[in-house]
Amino acid sequence: MELTSTWYLVLSAILFSLGATGLLVRRNPLIMFMCLELMLNAVNLTFVTFGNELNDLGGEISVFFVLVVAAAEVVVGLGIVVAIMRRRSEATADDLSVLRG
Amino acid sequence: MELVVFLIAGALSIIGALGLILFRNPMHSVLSLVLSLFAVAVLFLNQDAQFLAAVQVIVYAGAIVVLFLFVIMLLGVDQSEDLSVEPIAGQRPIALAIGAAILVLAVLFATSAPDGGVTGAMAVTAEKVDSITGTTRSATAALPDNQVDGRELDPNIDQLGRSLFTDYVFAFEVTALLLTIAVVGAVLLARKPKGELAPLPQPPTKAAAAPPSDETSELNEREDA
Numbered sequence: 341m342e343l344t345s346t347w348y349l350v351l352s353a354i355l356f357s358l359g360a361t362g363l364l365v366r367r368n369p370l371i372m373f374m375c376l377e378l379m380l381n382a383v384n385l386t387f388v389t390f391g392n393e394l395n396d397l398g399g400e401i402s403v404f405f406v407l408v409v410a411a412a413e414v415v416v417g418l419g420i421v422v423a424i425m426r427r428r429s430e431a432t433a434d435d436l437s438v439l440r441g
Numbered sequence: 442m443e444l445v446v447f448l449i450a451g452a453l454s455i456i457g458a459l460g461l462i463l464f465r466n467p468m469h470s471v472l473s474l475v476l477s478l479f480a481v482a483v484l485f486l487n488q489d490a491q492f493l494a495a496v497q498v499i500v501y502a503g504a505i506v507v508l509f510l511f512v513i514m515l516l517g518v519d520q521s522e523d524l525s526v527e528p529i530a531g532q533r534p535i536a537l538a539i540g541a542a543i544l545v546l547a548v549l550f551a552t553s554a555p556d557g558g559v560t561g562a563m564a565v566t567a568e569k570v571d572s573i574t575g576t577t578r579s580a581t582a583a584l585p586d587n588q589v590d591g592r593e594l595d596p597n598i599d600q601l602g603r604s605l606f607t608d609y610v611f612a613f614e615v616t617a618l619l620l621t622i623a624v625v626g627a628v629l630l631a632r633k634p635k636g637e638l639a640p641l642p643q644p645p646t647k648a649a650a651a652p653p654s655d656e657t658s659e660l661n662e663r664e665d666a
Contacts, residue, residue, distance in 0.1 A: 343444045346551055348484065351451045353547030355458055355477070361540030362462035365533055370467055370513060374474050377505065378458055381481050384493075392488040397604050400597075403493050404605065407500050408616045412623035414505050418512050419630030425516045 348389040356382035369421050373414065380410050446487050454480035467513050471506060478502050492598040 359378035366372055384403045391399020453476060460473025478501045485494035605613055 341444060343447055347447060347451075348488070349551035350548055351447075351454070351484075353544055353551055354455060355481075356547060357540045357544035358455070358458040358462060360543050361536055362458075364536030364539060365462065368467060370509060371461070371470055374461055374470060374509065377501070378461060378474065378477060381478060381501075384497075385481055385484060388485055388488050388490045388493060392490070397600055400490055400493055400601055401604060401609055403490075404496070404601070405612060405616060407496060408620065411500060411505060412619050414508060415623045415627045416630070418508055419627040422512060422516065423630045 345389045345393045349386060352382040352385040352389070355379075355385070369417075373417055373421075377410060377414070380406060443487055446483065450480040450483040450487065453477070454484070468510075471509050471513065474509075475502050475506050478506070489597060492601050 356379050359375045359382060362375035362378070363372050366375065384406055387399040387403045387406070389399075391397065391402075455477075457473045457475070457477030457480060461470045461477065464470045464473060478497060482494040482497040482502075485491075485497060
């Protein structure tokens with residue numbers, strides 16, 4: 341058998357759907373964040389796969405920027421979680437509904 | 442050889458993803474996320490993206506996951522989530538259905554088209570792609586002439602650095618701005634405000650989310666039926 345890029349794409353599809361399922365099922369905001377990271381990683385894998393297949397650096401550059409945006413997102417998201425946890429000890433995704441204006 | 446590496450790393454990444462979803466303790470979830478991230482880094486290496494593999498380990502496993510661990514340990518939220526109760530009736534079946542639908546659609550896309558769903562021309566044929574995206578020609582033009590078709594001949598990090606600081610320098614600068622905003626926002630959010638904190642209003646769903654136990658079992662029975 342030969343390793344083609346389809347294998348990578350199928351693997352990242354599996355990872356992405358696992359992350360999406362976890363995001364929908366779990367109620368702990370931290371776990372939901374981690375599932376989001378998993379989905380971003382799956383997309384990064386497709387970027388690298390396509391970049392490799394098309395012999396193009398653009399895929400890897402995209403992954404670089406996705407990494408930066410993911411880091412920024414985690415920083416702000418965890419800041420919000422910390423701010424909420426400080427006022428209420430237990431927190432599920434439902435508690436974040438008070439964020440609405 | 443590459444196939445063996447792919448199979449092992451792919452299996453590990455799927456195991457890690459499953460652990461992330463299924464472990465009750467958030468700490469265990471974080472650790473299985475690390476497993477998954479490392480496996481994806483190995484897959485990057487398998488595809489000649491050495492710089493990204495290193496960055497994946499440093500940024501994800503080194504920074505982001507440590508941030509998660511800090512928050513989990515600092516706030517003492519390491520109590521296990523009770524996965525046996527289902528607060529919203531029908532949430533899990535619907536979530537599983539949506540996840541399965543995403544999986545089926547993505548796998549269909551990946552396998553239906555020839556060459557893994559790749560629609561565009563090869564980036565080496567620069568003019569075709571360039572008229573649409575405007576990015577690929579410069580990316581390949583940044584390579585020395587003798588290395589256009591053999592990317593393994595020159596170091597991955599060389600090309601990435603050249604490309605990042607010439608063609609994508611504006612996006613790079615905007616990224617710096619984004620990171621600055623994120624830092625300022627995090628400091629603002631985590632700062633201890635002066636005076637007493639006003640109590641948060643209880644969300645209206647709180648009462649509905651915790652019904653008496655007999656009602657919960659009733660709901661569960663309805664789910665089973």
